[in-house]
Each structure stands twice: as structure tokens, then as C-alpha cells.
Amino acid sequence: MGGFLRRHKHAVPYLLLAPGLLWLTVFYVLPGFQMFMTSLWSGTLETGYEFALSNVSNYTEALTRFWPQFSRSILYGAAATALTFAISYPLAYTIAFRGGRYKNLLLFLVVAPFFTSFLLRTVSWTIILGDTGILLGPLKEIGVLPAEFQLLSTPIAVVAGITYNFLPFMTLPIYVSLEKIDKRLVEAAEDLFATSFGAFRRITLPLSLPGIFAGSLLTFIPAMGDYVNAELLGNTETTMIGNVIQNQFLTQNNYPTASALSFILMAGILIAVAVYARLLGTDELTAGGV
Amino acid sequence: MLAASEPFVTSSRPCSLQSEANVPTVDVKLVDVVKRFGDAVAVDHINLEVMDGEFFSLLGPSGCGKTTTLRMIGGFEEPTSGLIELQGQDVTWLPPYRRNVNTVFQNYALFPHLTIYENVAFGLRRQGVSDPELKSRVHEMLALVELSGFDARKPTQISGGQAQRVALARALINKPAVLLLDEPLGALDLKLRKQMQVELKRIQQEVGITFVYVTHDQEEAMTMSDRIAVMNRGRYEQLGEPEVLYERPTTRFVAGFLGISNLLPGTVGAADGSYAAVRLADDTTVRAPKSLFVADRSGVSVGVRPEKIRMHEQSAEPPAGHNQLSGTVRDASYIGVSTQYIVEARGGAQIMVYEQNVERATKAELWAPGESVRLSWSPDHTFVVTDDEGAAAAAPR
Ligand SMILES: Nc1ncnc2c1ncn2[C@@H]1O[C@H](COP(=O)(O)OP(=O)(O)OP(=O)(O)O)[C@@H](O)[C@H]1O
Ligand SMILES: [Mg+2]
Numbered sequence: 001m002g003g004f005l006r007r008h009k010h011a012v013p014y015l016l017l018a019p020g021l022l023w024l025t026v027f028y029v030l031p032g033f034q035m036f037m038t039s040l041w042s043g044t045l046e047t048g049y050e051f052a053l054s055n056v057s058n059y060t061e062a063l064t065r066f067w068p069q070f071s072r073s074i075l076y077g078a079a080a081t082a083l084t085f086a087i088s089y090p091l092a093y094t095i096a097f098r099g100g101r102y103k104n105l106l107l108f109l110v111v112a113p114f115f116t117s118f119l120l121r122t123v124s125w126t127i128i129l130g131d132t133g134i135l136l137g138p139l140k141e142i143g144v145l146p147a148e149f150q151l152l153s154t155p156i157a158v159v160a161g162i163t164y165n166f167l168p169f170m171t172l173p174i175y176v177s178l179e180k181i182d183k184r185l186v187e188a189a190e191d192l193f194a195t196s197f198g199a200f201r202r203i204t205l206p207l208s209l210p211g212i213f214a215g216s217l218l219t220f221i222p223a224m225g226d227y228v229n230a231e232l233l234g235n236t237e238t239t240m241i242g243n244v245i246q247n248q249f250l251t252q253n254n255y256p257t258a259s260a261l262s263f264i265l266m267a268g269i270l271i272a273v274a275v276y277a278r279l280l281g282t283d284e285l286t287a288g289g290v
Numbered sequence: 291m292l293a294a295s296e297p298f299v300t301s302s303r304p305c306s307l308q309s310e311a312n313v314p315t316v317d318v319k320l321v322d323v324v325k326r327f328g329d330a331v332a333v334d335h336i337n338l339e340v341m342d343g344e345f346f347s348l349l350g351p352s353g354c355g356k357t358t359t360l361r362m363i364g365g366f367e368e369p370t371s372g373l374i375e376l377q378g379q380d381v382t383w384l385p386p387y388r389r390n391v392n393t394v395f396q397n398y399a400l401f402p403h404l405t406i407y408e409n410v411a412f413g414l415r416r417q418g419v420s421d422p423e424l425k426s427r428v429h430e431m432l433a434l435v436e437l438s439g440f441d442a443r444k445p446t447q448i449s450g451g452q453a454q455r456v457a458l459a460r461a462l463i464n465k466p467a468v469l470l471l472d473e474p475l476g477a478l479d480l481k482l483r484k485q486m487q488v489e490l491k492r493i494q495q496e497v498g499i500t501f502v503y504v505t506h507d508q509e510e511a512m513t514m515s516d517r518i519a520v521m522n523r524g525r526y527e528q529l530g531e532p533e534v535l536y537e538r539p540t541t542r543f544v545a546g547f548l549g550i551s552n553l554l555p556g557t558v559g560a561a562d563g564s565y566a567a568v569r570l571a572d573d574t575t576v577r578a579p580k581s582l583f584v585a586d587r588s589g590v591s592v593g594v595r596p597e598k599i600r601m602h603e604q605s606a607e608p609p610a611g612h613n614q615l616s617g618t619v620r621d622a623s624y625i626g627v628s629t630q631y632i633v634e635a636r637g638g639a640q641i642m643v644y645e646q647n648v649e650r651a652t653k654a655e656l657w658a659p660g661e662s663v664r665l666s667w668s669p670d671h672t673f674v675v676t677d678d679e680g681a682a683a684a685a686p687r
Contacts, residue, residue: 182399184395184397184399187399188399188401190365190366190385190386191365191366191392191393191461192413192416193413193416194387194412194416196385198416206403
């Protein structure tokens with residue numbers, strides 16, 4: 001074996017890639033193709049399905065019919081991403097620069113909720129945000145809030161749930177990129193007459209952009225496709241595209257529409273990511289000159 | 291407050307770079323500065339004055355507190371106690387960006403996401419200098435460090451020596467009162483190092499800015515500095531011009547850190563004229579300049595550099611008034627330009643002697659191991675070190 005590898009050095013990268021490629025082919029490319037075919041079907045479960053290219057109208061119909069849910073998903077996803085960023089950056093910054101010997105403990109605490117199931121954690125938010133729950137109950141009792149005030153079953157609860165559930169996906173990449181920054185660069189900036197905030201803006205922030213980029217993708221993409229939070233914490237007016245797809249697939253058995261929706265979602269995310277990458281990746285943004 | 295009368299001012303010449311003003315002004319002043327990290331004392335009651343336009347070096351072994359001292363001057367570290375003044379202003383508690391000093395960091399600390407141009411322009415931009423002036427000053431500075439045309443490169447796209455010069459340019463462009471350099475040549479190979487030493491010295495003379503330079507390389511400090519403070523364990527043991535430190539070290543540590551020394555313990559005897567006698571272990575008496583002795587100290591060591599010693603036949607009569615020792619050659623190593631001998635003196639001390647290969651150059655002419663020789667050197671080349679390192683540090687002469 002060793003001899004073979006030595007004689008065929010060029011084969012090594014392919015061998016290393018092989019398991020991953022195989023995995024992707026079996027579990028991503030093939031189902032993806034299958035789903036693409038499905039999205040061009042017509043018919044129902046009872047009558048049977050028929051493939052035709054003209055069924056591309058599935059896409060336009062799905063988009064028109066479910067546009068409100070699409071735009072809502074984008075809105076909620078973006079809001080949750082912005083919120084996770086607002087919470088994560090100071091958190092990651094503090095752990096990276098002020099954590100001292102508690103660094104690892106603090107990082108553990110960030111991921112600790114992951115040891116509980118996603119569903120359980122979301123359900124427990126219904127208790128926290130409930131109309132007479134531990135948050136609103138006391139406030140209503142002392143009369144700070146009117147009795148009819150609600151958090152649960154509102155968009156706020158959905159966005160809060162998504163924010164909570166995806167927080168570590170934002171915190172960890174930002175932490176990693178901050179941790180990598182040579183502290184002497186900040187000192188050098190301060191030496192060159194930048195104030196503490198100036199040094200942050202010119203040095204720390206631009207150098208942590210890769211982490212921000214990775215973190216916001218890791219949050220935004222699953223947040224947009226999420227349906228659990230909207231299902232458990234929202235109402236009928238807060239359904240997201242994920243709920244629609246789930247409903248079409250599992251309840252309505254409308255496989256073509258569900259597949260078309262999935263593809264539209266995927267395409268939308270890809271375009272959004274490409275635009276975002278261009279924005280963050282350009283020299284103007286990272287050079288931070290003027 | 292000018293400190294010309296302070297006890298710790300050395301007897302050094304007035305700073306040579308002061309052409310117009312006849313009284314040199316003090317640029318950096320440390321008064322009784324202490325820095326502790328927890329229980330560890332990194333800097334232990336340091337008093338220093340660096341003159342305007344001076345090339346001042348902090349020299350010492352690893353961990354002696356050089357970087358910590360520099361960082362306190364730069365404002366990156368607050369002293370536990372003591373006072374730091376820059377050009378007469380107390381800056382002890384000012385943040386780095388409020389101090390008129392700039393630093394060349396040991397690893398250069400160039401901003402990796404900015405071009406060379408933006409790296410160099412960074413300080414000026416923060417001070418609000420804008421474009422026509424900014425551009426011309428950056429280009430002028432890049433020309434000074436011979437990096438014209440490198441504007442658009444990123445720090446990852448230049449060599450170590452070039453990065454070093456960018457770091458220098460980035461600091462110098464701000465025309466600071468004082469430039470702090472922490473082992474700026476540490477990462478370069480020997481040849482480039484030598485080249486950059488000359489370069490740095492040229493630039494320093496050209497811009498006339500005070501340099502405080504940290505190094506653990508004694509040769510580097512000697513070639514570049516106007517004055518050197520030799521540090522050991524958080525204090526400096528001696529402060530002075532390179533020749534003084536080399537010719538007249540006052541402590542065992544300094545004598546050993548700067549070059550090779552032969553140190554012979556003895557007791558102080560009577561003075562005669564401008565010399566005082568020291569009786570060595572083997573009962574011979576040598577003389578050294580009287581001014582080098584610290585009052586009320588009888589146990590001392592006299593020292594002499596290996597190249598100052600002459601070797602003679604046992605029967606020969608050395609120059610009158612010279613110090614003499616008899617001994618036996620134990621080892622001879624021929625290294626081309628000179629031959630290095632180890633001579634065992636009668637008292638048992640091993641003495642290192644370097645002899646230029648002028649009169650004796652061939653194998654047959656060199657002294658051979660086993661031969662009896664007489665060593666001699668001038669009393670003026672004799673220095674005196676106190677044996678207690680700690681006590682000497684307090685009073686550099
Ligand atoms: N942040 C710190 N925390 C604790 N101890 C420190 C810290 N910085 C320095 N020290 C200690 O202070 C002493 C002096 O350190 P310093 O960095 O000034 O040495 P140095 O002379 O620059 O050495 P080198 O030549 O190795 O760079 C060392 O014993 C070091 O371990
Ligand atoms: Mg150091």
C-alpha cells in the first residue's frame with residue numbers, strides 16, 4: 001500500500017476526496033436529481049404522476065402562490081441573522097480577548113444547549129414566552145404589561161427562537177477569527193495613533209470578516225429554511241417557506257410543488273450568498289483604507 | 291525639571307548629535323520604574339535618561355526586562371510604580387496613541403489586510419493628514435527605505451528584510467520624538483542583519499530621531515549605539531558608551547556579556563600615583579587605574595581582555611610598569627587572523643590570550659602547549675569589577 005502511494009503521488013488527493021465525493025453523490029446529487037425530476041411532475045397521488053418539461057409552470061405557480069411565505073422567510077432569516085450577529089460579536093470578542101483562563105469554559109457554555117434536543121429547547125421557549133409564563137406572568141401581575149399582551153405566537157417569538165437556536169453557529173466562527181488575530185496588530189494600530197475604537201474598526205473588525213461571513217451564512221441559510229420555530233412559536237400568519245414545504249410534502253402529498261419550492265429556496269439562497277460574498281470579499285471592504 | 295544633577299547620570303560625553311544646542315535635552319526619562327507581573331519583578335527600579343537624537347540601546351540576555359521597559363515607554367504596559375517622561379511631559383498614564391513615540395515591533399506587526407502603502411499611511415491618516423500631502427510623504431518614506439514601487443503589495447508578498455523596512459517606514463513617517471525598536475533585526479539572517487544595521491544607523495542619522503533600541507546581540511549594540519544600558523534581571527548593571535563598556539566594565543556580568551574577559555580575584559592594596567595595586571591569589575601584584583575602584587570594597591576582581599595581553603619568553607623583560615603573570619601554555623588554536631591561547635597562570639587561573647599572527651605566524655613560530663611564558667599588559671588596560679553584582683548596579687560610574 002505504502003509503495004503504491006509513493007509511486008502514485010498524484011492519486012493521493014483523489015483517494016482522500018473519494019469518501020466525501022461518494023457521500024455527496026449518494027446523499028446529495030442523486031436525491032437532488034430525483035427531486036428536480038419530481039418538480040417537473042404533474043398529477044396527484046391518486047391519479048399518478050407524469051413527467052413533462054412543460055411542467056416548469058410548477059415553479060412560477062409555486063412562487064406566486066407562496067410568495068408571502070418566501071418573503072417572510074427572508075425577513076425572519078435576515079432579522080435572526082442580524083440579531084445573532086449583534087449578540088455573538090461582543091460575546092465572541094469578550095471570550096477571545098478577555099476570556100483568560102475561562103476561555104474554554106465559556107466556549108463550552110456557548111455550545112452547551114446543543115446537548116439538549118433542538119425540539120425540546122424550542123418547546124421550552126413556549127413556556128418562557130407563554131402568556132402567563134415566567135417572563136410575562138410577573139410583569140403582568142405587577143401591571144407593567146396589559147393582560148392581553150402576547151409574545152408567543154407572534155413574529156417576535158419566531159425570530160427570537162431562531163436567534164436562540166442558531167446562536168452558536170454565529171459565535172464560534174467569529175470567535176475563531178478573532179482568536180487568530182495577533183494582539184500586537186492592535187497594539188501597533190494604537191501605537192500609530194488609532195484610538196481603541198479606531199484600532200477595532202481598522203484592524204480587528206476587518207480581520208474578523210471571514211468569521212462574520214462564515215457565521216452569517218451558517219445562520220442565515222438554515223434559518224431561512226427553518227420550520228420548527230415558526231411551527232412551535234408562531235401562528236398561522238408567521239408560516240415560513242419551510243413550513244409550506246413540509247406541509248406540501250408530508251400533508252398534502254403535493255410532491256411537485258414541494259420540490260419546486262425547495263429548488264426555488266436553494267436558488268434564492270445561492271444567489272444571496274453570491275451577492276453577499278462579493279460584497280464582503282471586495283478589496284474596498286477589507287482594505288479599510290480611508 | 292532637568293536632571294543633569296541626578297546621581298544616575300553617567301559621565302558620558304554630551305550627546306554628540308546636539309549641534310546647535312549646547313545643552314542636550316532629555317527625550318525619555320524613567321524615574322524609579324518598577325514593573326511586576328504578579329510576584330515576578332520584570333523591571334526593578336530603573337532610572338534612565340535618553341538624550342535627544344541619541345541612539346540608545348538596551349542590551350541584555352533573554353528575560354532581563356528589555357521588552358517590558360520598551361513597552362512601558364510605548365504605553366502598552368503601565369508601570370507598577372515610577373514615572374515616565376517624554377520630552378519633559380509626564381506620560382506614565384497616557385495611552386499609546388497619545389504619546390509622541392512610535393514602535394517597530396519585534397515581529398513587525400504589519401497589518402496583513404492592508405497594502406504596503408496603507409500600512410505606511412496608517413499613522414498619518416489617523417492624524418488627519420489628507421491626500422496630496424499624505425501621498426507625497428508616503429512615497430518619500432518608501433524611497434528612504436528603498437521600497438519605492440511596493441505600494442500595492444500586501445505584507446505577505448514581501449521578504450523579511452523588506453517587511454522590516456516597511457515596519458520602520460510605518461513608524462518613522464510620523465516623525466515621532468522617539469522611535470522604539472524591539473529586536474527589529476532578530477528575524478533576519480546574519481548577512482541581511484549586518485546590512486540592515488548599517489542601514490538603520492544611516493536612517494537614524496538622516497532623520498535625527500531618538501532611537502531606543504532593544505537587542506540581546508552585543509555586537510549589534512556596540513556597532514550602532516551612542517550609549518548602551520546593559521541589563522540583567524530587571525536592572526541595568528552599567529550604562530555608557532560602547533568603548534567604555536568594553537574597556538572598563540564595572541561588573542562581572544557586563545565583563546562577561548560584552549566579549550571575553552579574564553577575571554582574576556584579589557584584594558585591594560596600596561595606591562601609588564594614579565594606580566592602585568591588587569594582590570592576586572598567587573601573590574603577584576597587578577595595578578589598575580585608581581579611579582576604577584569603588585570605595586570601601588577590598589574584595590574585587592581585576593580584568594583584562596585577551597587581545598590586550600602580550601606573550602613573552604619566560605626570561606624576557608616585559609615593558610616597564612606593565613602588569614605581569616607567569617604561566618604555562620595549555621592550548622593553542624590557530625584561527626588565521628590570530629591565535630588563541632589558554633595559559634594557566636601560576637595561581638591556577640586559566641587566561642585567554644589572543645595574539646595577532648604578525649611576528650609569529652607559522653606553526654613552528656607559535657607558542658606550543660607546555661611552554662613557559664610570561665604575560666604582560668598595560669595597567670591602563672586593566673579594569674576592576676566588583677564581585678557582588680547587585681551592589682554595583684545601583685551606582686554605574
Ligand atoms: N505579560 C506578562 N506576564 C507575566 N510575566 C511577564 C509578562 N511579560 C513579561 N514577563 C516576564 O518578565 C520578564 C521580562 O520579560 P521581557 O519580555 O521584558 O524580557 P526581554 O528582556 O525582552 O527578553 P527577550 O530577550 O527574551 O525578549 C520575564 O521574566 C518574563 O517572563
Ligand atoms: Mg523581548
